[in-house]
Structure formats: structure tokens, C-alpha cells
Amino acid sequence: MLSGDKPLYSQIIEILRGRIERGEYVPDQQLPTEVELAEQFGVSRITSKRALIELEREGMIYRRRGSGSFVKKKEGSRRPAEDPSGMSANRIVSMIIPYVASNNTLGHIPGIAAYLESRGYYLTIHNSDWSSGQERELLRSLPKRGTSGIILYPVSTQRNLDIVHALHASGYPIVTIDQYYSLLSMGSVVSDNFGGGYTSAAQLIELGHTRIAFLSTIDIQYRSTVRDRFFGYCKALSDNGLPVDIDLVYSGMTDQAESDPPSRRQFYKSLLGQMLEQQVTAVQAEHDLVAFEIAKAAADMGVRVPEELSVVGFDNNLDFALHSDVPPITTVEQDYREIGKRAAAMIVDQLEGGERMTARVEVPIRWIARQSTGAGPEAIADEEEEQDLEAR
Numbered sequence: 001m002l003s004g005d006k007p008l009y010s011q012i013i014e015i016l017r018g019r020i021e022r023g024e025y026v027p028d029q030q031l032p033t034e035v036e037l038a039e040q041f042g043v044s045r046i047t048s049k050r051a052l053i054e055l056e057r058e059g060m061i062y063r064r065r066g067s068g069s070f071v072k073k074k075e076g077s078r079r080p081a082e083d084p085s086g087m088s089a090n091r092i093v094s095m096i097i098p099y100v101a102s103n104n105t106l107g108h109i110p111g112i113a114a115y116l117e118s119r120g121y122y123l124t125i126h127n128s129d130w131s132s133g134q135e136r137e138l139l140r141s142l143p144k145r146g147t148s149g150i151i152l153y154p155v156s157t158q159r160n161l162d163i164v165h166a167l168h169a170s171g172y173p174i175v176t177i178d179q180y181y182s183l184l185s186m187g188s189v190v191s192d193n194f195g196g197g198y199t200s201a202a203q204l205i206e207l208g209h210t211r212i213a214f215l216s217t218i219d220i221q222y223r224s225t226v227r228d229r230f231f232g233y234c235k236a237l238s239d240n241g242l243p244v245d246i247d248l249v250y251s252g253m254t255d256q257a258e259s260d261p262p263s264r265r266q267f268y269k270s271l272l273g274q275m276l277e278q279q280v281t282a283v284q285a286e287h288d289l290v291a292f293e294i295a296k297a298a299a300d301m302g303v304r305v306p307e308e309l310s311v312v313g314f315d316n317n318l319d320f321a322l323h324s325d326v327p328p329i330t331t332v333e334q335d336y337r338e339i340g341k342r343a344a345a346m347i348v349d350q351l352e353g354g355e356r357m358t359a360r361v362e363v364p365i366r367w368i369a370r371q372s373t374g375a376g377p378e379a380i381a382d383e384e385e386e387q388d389l390e391a392r
Helices: 007-022 034-041 046-056 108-118 134-142 161-170 192-206 224-239 262-275 286-298 318-323 337-352 377-391
Strands: 061-064 068-071 094-098 120-127 149-152 174-177 188-191 212-215 282-285 310-312 331-333 360-362 364-369
Touching: 007 046, 007 149, 034 046, 046 061, 046 068, 094 134, 094 337, 108 120, 108 149, 108 318, 108 337, 108 377, 134 149, 134 161, 134 174, 149 161, 149 337, 188 192, 188 310, 188 337, 192 212, 192 224, 192 282, 192 310, 192 364, 212 224, 282 286, 286 331, 286 364, 337 360
Parallel strands: 094 120, 094 149, 149 174, 174 188, 188 360, 212 282, 282 310
Antiparallel strands: 061 068, 331 364
């Protein structure tokens, strides 16, 4: 029913407006709820809520807290001034995301939506589906369609640098979340990825591990998140007198890691086999899902976690893994909601203050120790030596 030509909420508005004007919904009749509209049109609840808010602003409907939305009498209806795209000017912020999670949202979105709503702005969400080309088209088209600012979750900080720079240089409000463009002085809100990478390696070293592999399925330079985590890993090794062994750095294997389940399972088993040949006793993974796959491969191969292999992830958003046969994954937690809130605040500050944002905000991370990490060979050897000395 809905197409990709106009924002989804705008299409829902047109459909509901038509039904009201044709008399399918009569004055004081209750409209479908936000949840019902979301199910009917196959959109998020945020989108359906936005459609009802806009209809209320037009005077087509009225809303009662706790009761729902109702058709307003025709003589009281009005329509606000609109820009050529049909969108109410200056109150819309769009978010471009590279994927939609299984629950149709990302952890950042509640923080963004709540802050924008508190300031009288509305959020639209657009999925680039991990396509740099689709992301580019959204960056080109959204400002023309009336969007007042963009919160960008980039596919990669190596792509679309030119158009992002052009928007920022022209004074258009745009900030990035999750990643940042190292060559651009523009607003961004990210986790302390360097600190997270450093903490992971330092904790493993403290447990007695000296052969720690860094694993990323994408090329390290492709995203600033992974790059900074890798730099943190390297610094922790150096600070503790350990060499950065390039043979223990595994990256750039996206195709194999995202293949069909049987091939993916075999890939991770083969990868773990290579690590074990290098006498690796701990793996610091790009994110929780990769850590989970390594832990599963270890179970398939009879390698005990954490007795023979410690595994650390990143994100703390893999709830299902806590209830699997794999030991719960030790991880670094990101505060997604706070990242979203601060990004939204940057956009609003620029819209209302007129000053271009140039700061990079780093939101603190939190180390969460679980059962996938344990003592390494060095610590075990020291403990055995102490026990021998005590026995004498």
C-alpha cells in the first residue's frame, strides 16, 4: 500500500485524510490506535504516532490521553503551511540507519525520539540497508524533502565523505552516531571505543593472557569504531610490555562470516583452528555476535571456554546468548540511549542556535565480566608455582 516515493508517515496521513474527507470516518469516531496503524501499514509505532500527531496539528483529529484519536468536526479543521514536499517545515529530523534490527529498532532511537519530542521535533527513520549508494541518495534527497537535520549512522567512514562534507560545510545540521569521519570536523557522538578496546585487552592481560587475538570480520580501517577498538588493544599490549603481533590480528572476512549457517560454522571453526596454532589463549572480538560464534566454534571443537580459551565481545546487546549452551559472553557495554540523546541535542542546538557542530562526544563504556573469561596460562603457572612453594 505504501511506496518509497514519500516518507511513510506522510503517506499514512494522506490515506487517513482521504478516509475522513470521504466520510469513512465520521466526526467523533475513534481512529485506529498507533499500534493498529503500525500493524496495518507495516511500519514502526514511531511512524504511525507521527502521522497522528501531524493530523492533530492540521485540525483533522483530536486526541484524548488514555483514550485515543478521534475525528474532529469538519468546520474546525485546518491545514498548516507546508513546504513543497508536503512536510511541515523546520520540525523534522531524519535518521539514516544501515540496518533494522529484529525488533525493528536500534538502541539509539528511543533516546533520539524522546529528546526530539521533548523539544517539539519529530523523527523519521530511513534504512540504507548497508548500501553506500542508498545512503548517498538519502543524504541527497532528505534535505530537499523538508528534513531540517540528519542524524547519520554511516555504513562506513570511508564512503560518502564528499556529500557529508558538503552538507556540513553549507551549514546544514548533520551529526553522526556510532562512527565519525576522521577527516571532517563535524559533530559526532560515539562510544569510547578506544577505551573499550584498551579495557578488554588490559583485563585479559591481568588474567594472565599474553597471546590475545584481535578479531574483526570487516577491515579495521573500514569503520572508526573497529579502528579505535584495535588502537586501544594495541596500546594496552604496549603498556604491558607485550608486542603487537600482526599474526594475531584477523580482519576482513565479511563474506565468510555472513555466509549460510553451515558455511559460517565451518568458517569460524577453521578460523579458531588457525588461532590455536598460533597459541592464542584469548580472543578480543569486534562485537558480541562474533564472540558468540567463536565460543560456539570452541564448543564444536572440544575447546573449553574459559579454561582453554577466553572470549570477549563488545556492545552487550546479545540477550539470547545469555540463555544458550555457550558461556555468557564477557563484553563492553555501550550506552546507546545516551548516544542517541546527545546526537539529538546537537541537532536541536544547531537548529535553534545556528552554530555548526564540530565536537566529537565520547560516551563512557562499561566492562561487564561474565563466564567466557578466565585465568590465562601465565596466571595458572604462577598459581601452581605458589602452591608448590606452600607445599614445601
